[in-house]
Amino acid sequence: MLMKKKYIERQISDYVKKVAGMYPVVTICGPRQSGKTTLARHLFPTYDYVSMEDPGRRLQFENDPRGFLALHPAPCIIDEVQNTPSLLSYLQGIVDEQNTPGMYILTGSRQMELQESITQSLAGRSAMVDLLPLSCAELTAADIRHTRDEALYYGGLPRLYTEGIPPEIAYSNYMRTYVERDVRQLINIKNLSAFETFIRLLAARVGQIINYSSLASDVGVSAPTIKEWVSMLEASYLIFTVHPYYNNFGKRLTKSPKIFFTETGLVTALLDINSPSQVARDPLIGSIYENLIVSEFLKTRLNAGLRPNLYFYRDAHGFEIDLILDIKRRPLPIEIKSAMTYTPALTKNLQQFYQNTATQALTPALVYSGENLGVFQGVKVININSVPEVALSEL
Secondary structure, eight states: OOOOSSOOOOOHHHHHHHHHHHHHHEEEEEESSSSSSHEEEHHHHSSSETTTTTTHHHHHHHHOOOOOOSOOSSSEEEEGGGGGGHHHHHHHHHHOOOHHOOOEEOOOOHHHHHHHHHHSSTTTTTTEEOOSOHHHHHHHHHHHHOOOOHHHHHOOHHHHHHOOOOOHHHHHHHHHHHHHIIIHHHSSSSSSSHHHHHHHHHHHTTTBBOOOHHHHHHHHHHHHHHHHHHHHHHHHHEEEEEEEEESSOOOOSSOOOOEEEEOOHHHHHTOOOOOOHHHOOOEEEEEEEHHHHHHHHHHHHHTTTTOOEEEEEEOOTTEEEEEEEEOOOOOOEEOOOOOOOEEEEEEEEHHHHHHHOOOOOHHHHHHHHSOOEEETTEEEEOGGGGGGHHHTTTT
């Protein structure tokens, strides 16, 4: 059973406080239950707080917007603001009049809707911050240490660690909440059963290039519908996509992105994996581990306020590098292997890529499940604990 933690420090905290000292509004976006509200209230304990998830609050606002904001003056945290997008227009007038840093901290769970509303009403007035669930680095800093298989199974939902909820219960309820709340609001899905089948199939193809036609055939819907559903999952932060790397390498045949889930705990739940020991025996462990490492790179860079700049490389002959980190227009190639034992074969692709692009590529890195070996045969051989060092190489 997981030990409960009162609060787990978030690595993005310094960046949030920094931009709050520069902009009148800070908007914290991220998936449900990623810790947005907890972070905001922890960093700004003296601020007023109001949640637009509450139907009564929404009704108060709709009946008298200006009166509502008068009851909740700055500085104020406004939670789940995507439920009342028109509120941002009213904030614009207040912000323009007072123009003081850190007036409002907004949170939201739907990326595309929120960004569109911010662009229309608060362009140049709000800093946008993406908060994903806990990274392995944050868990380690909180003295929560997982084995490889535990990390894949538990994932990073804060409630698992602050409330001690078992993952099989937490992720089941997470999916149910998402389908019942967000899916019905974002899109008119008549066949929820087909949609749930689609999500499970997506989990089984994690780390693969998206084949919309194949998914459409397996689910029994059209390819445009699959594209719409993928976009919706991405807008809700349940998944993210990594696109092919093109810079200075000419035109490549591979154009479709790879698909990853924000949470490996959700992947294992969707695959009906019921324990860490079952993870090790699953034929998809390599793909799930790749998902963990790619998401760790993503979280590390977002927590530092950096653009992700994550890509993969695949040429017309099928030669592939799992991950490319673009650092100032120079590729840092990364291979990801779930193996616990180092063998030279694990770095074969990296060495070939580096030899082909020696004047451009940075020192390659292999992330595997064994011990850190440092630079070995021209490759940084590291485990997950050293991912932040590589992810922040440009700093």
